[in-house]
Amino acid sequence: MDGSSPAAAAVIERVLAFLDSKTVAACKTVNRTWYTLATIQSARNIDCHILQLSLRIAHYKRKGLLKSARSLTVDVSFVDGYLSPAAYERRVRDAAAMLQSSLMPVSHLKLHASSAHAALTDGEIHHGTTAIGLLTRALPSLASLDLSDCPAPLLTASRGECVASLGRLCRLKWLSLGSNDMSSATALRRMVRANVRTLVKLDGRGDVTDPTMQLLMDAPQLRQLDASGSGISDDCLLALVRKRGASLRELILSDCVRLTRHSIAQLTPKLLPQLASLDLYNVPVTTDAYQSLFNAQTHWPYLRDLKLKAAIHHASSRQESRATDDILESIGRNCPRLVSLRLFGCYGSTDSGLSAVLGNLGYLRELVVMHHPVDPLIDEEHSSSEAGGSQSGSSNTPTAAAPAANGPSSSLSSDADVWAGIPSLPSNGLPQHSSSARRAVLPLPSTAPSSPRPADAASGASSRQRIFTSGALRNGVRSQRFNLLNLDMTYDSECAAHLAKLSHLHTLCGRMITRHAKSLIEAQFPKCRMMVWNID
Known part of the structure; x- marks a missing residue:
């Protein structure tokens, strides 16, 4: 397939979406059409450190690929010794301003920071929260936000622009705080409250608490919930299922040790008629x-x-x-x-x-x-037969x-x-x-x-x-x-x-x-x- 017709180009573009970056790069050598479509596909996801973000945006602008970007993965970890703190913060603010002015149609944002050590310094927390706050403010129409690789101190710090900026997001459909601990539950509740009308999937895992479950009762579009490893109670789970169970399609409750048979036994098709995925691993059933x-x-x-x-x-x-x-x-x-x-x-x-x-x-x-x-x-029957046959x-x-x-x-x-x-x-x-x-x-x-x-x-x-x-x-x-x-x-x-x-x-x-x-x-x-x- 040379991709000369519009139908062939549409098929090629569809296939390229399922290939890894190495295979997509190899597809550029087929012909000009394949090169163009593979270049656009490779430009859909920008993955870089925040200090390199401005250079990456400038490169995309020269190539005319700004409108192709759909996903943005940014490392917001602080690089100690690379620049002075003032120059570092200025570079971060310039990158966020350039991102906001570029008008790229980015719908998915993933933020991660290095967690090589448990305790973060004040400088790392300050620069990390500043970067998260500026990036989320530069993309107010985000539909998907992944904070699963961000340490909890960056999301719960009282200083910085992170908490306030996360609370301003109001159009999220998918939210993930998968790898954090219970200390980020406040930030999670704040974001759930702000996006309760649009939220479709919540990957909260251990951060999900009973107050968060009560907020989800007012989420009319909720389809997928991952509360694995959380401490939710029977009453909150039953209340959510009775209120939103008719639209739930995925329910992950693995390692929820507080759940008992009182709530699990009531997860019936009558309350969950469209359920497609049910995970009750390591639950007291x-x-x-x-x-x-x-x-x-x-x-x-x-x-x-x-x-x-x-x-x-x-x-x-x-x-x-x-x-x-x-x-x-x-x-x-x-x-x-x-x-x-x-x-x-x-x-x-x-x-x-x-x-x-x-x-x-x-x-x-x-x-x-x-x-x-x-x-x-x-x-019982095997035990009784064996006891009678080998008693002596x-x-x-x-x-x-x-x-x-x-x-x-x-x-x-x-x-x-x-x-x-x-x-x-x-x-x-x-x-x-x-x-x-x-x-x-x-x-x-x-x-x-x-x-x-x-x-x-x-x-x-x-x-x-x-x-x-x-x-x-x-x-x-x-x-x-x-x-x-x-x-x-x-x-x-x-x-x-x-x-x-x-x-x-x-x-x-x-x-x-x-x-x-x-x-x-x-x-x-x-x-x-x-x-x-x-x-x-």
């Missing part, structure tokens, strides 16, 4: 709250991204927060548009629930269902899992959480076992149809681990493309036969894989990355 979210009557027509992990106190029983097979079946039946499903610590799920998810969800691209590596609890032998022969029931493995956090937190790059720090220990720790489960029941006590105890088997794929896999498949599973030849029917598989993670299954998957997907604990 119980089984009854799961059942309220996902049951036969709850239908989530637009839900595309779901992430669940219950934050259970180490001393409490994991039976209080089990993602059972009924819950997984409800997810597979009532969330037809799920693209990404991540469930961590699913102590109550078995092959039946996972089979319902794989067999019903046709749009899935990422699936993560992780157990505890060594789950000390067992199902267990009294004389100590099992390998006996000390784990009351030992450190029941109170320490799961290694699977660390691994599943970055599913495409699992931890390399997992212990490597010898061949004998590997059979004791990671056995083929006794619940598999083709696996005989272990006769020795150690294997019988380790069979309590709830790992998925090939029975989880007995109904097939409805989705044909997987970017990530991370299951606490032992992949055998039967699993590989089901997975070989996929059209795309990028990353495969699991508990163990047989050599025959590995060769089958490699033959079908030569570029697939297999990250499995052990190969048997």
Whole structure:
């Protein structure tokens, strides 16, 4: 495509928006049309230090590219020893004045400052707040402001022009204060109050407090809220959902430790009919709250991204927060548009629930269902059958899992959480076992149809681990493309036969894989990355 026609030029311009800067620079060598469009694309984002901003604007003006700029990323950190304080401040004010007079149509502004050390000096705070205040004043019609890389002292300093200038912004649609601490909550409330009529997305994270949630109740256009790691309460969350839940499309509540089942159980499709993304990672959720979210009557027509992990106190029983097979079946039946499903610590799920998810969800691209590596609890029916069958032998022969029931493995956090937190790059720090220990720790489960029941006590105890088997794929896999498949599973030849029917598989993670299954998957997907604990 040479780009000679207007339609071809429009397609090229659209494609260039998704390329990185290095690829865009290489596209300039195709022909004159590609050079022009690639030059315009590379000029859309200006990234420089504030002392270099005036030179960059002058360069864009000579090239006639001022009207192409859409995004501005400025480093406002103070460079000590480069200029005298008076000359430094004069240079900053000149750059802001030149930016204001250039009339560039910049809609996105990202400010960041170096945070190599925790305590900022008075000079760094003064010059940083001055730069932030001047830049935001020079662009009064901003639609997007990202302050996630600015230290909190720059946003909360009583001196300088920062706080007053941020309060004057009144047309923001997207606001981010992601990496700051709770000390910037005042600045956040000030900006939310000023932009409450236009705010569409708030990425406040730990800065979101109950007063901020009360201000958001008056935000008619709010669509996305990220309050991860914050201390919001049940009452404020329910009040916001009842007032603005009809328009919310993304709700991220991970690590909100103050939330309880009182509020989580009421996050139903009736209050959130258009919700597309729900993140409840590390939130105190119980089984009854799961059942309220996902049951036969709850239908989530637009839900595309779901992430669940219950934050259970180490001393409490994991039976209080089990993602059972009924819950997984409800997810597979009532969330037809799920693209990404991540469930961590699913102590109550078995092959039946996972089979319902794989067999019903046709749009899935990422699936993560992780157990505890060594789950000390067992199902009631499994416990009763084992107690009746090995009552005499267990009294004389100590099992390998006996000390784990009351030992450190029941109170320490799961290694699977660390691994599943970055599913495409699992931890390399997992212990490597010898061949004998590997059979004791990671056995083929006794619940598999083709696996005989272990006769020795150690294997019988380790069979309590709830790992998925090939029975989880007995109904097939409805989705044909997987970017990530991370299951606490032992992949055998039967699993590989089901997975070989996929059209795309990028990353495969699991508990163990047989050599025959590995060769089958490699033959079908030569570029697939297999990250499995052990190969048997």
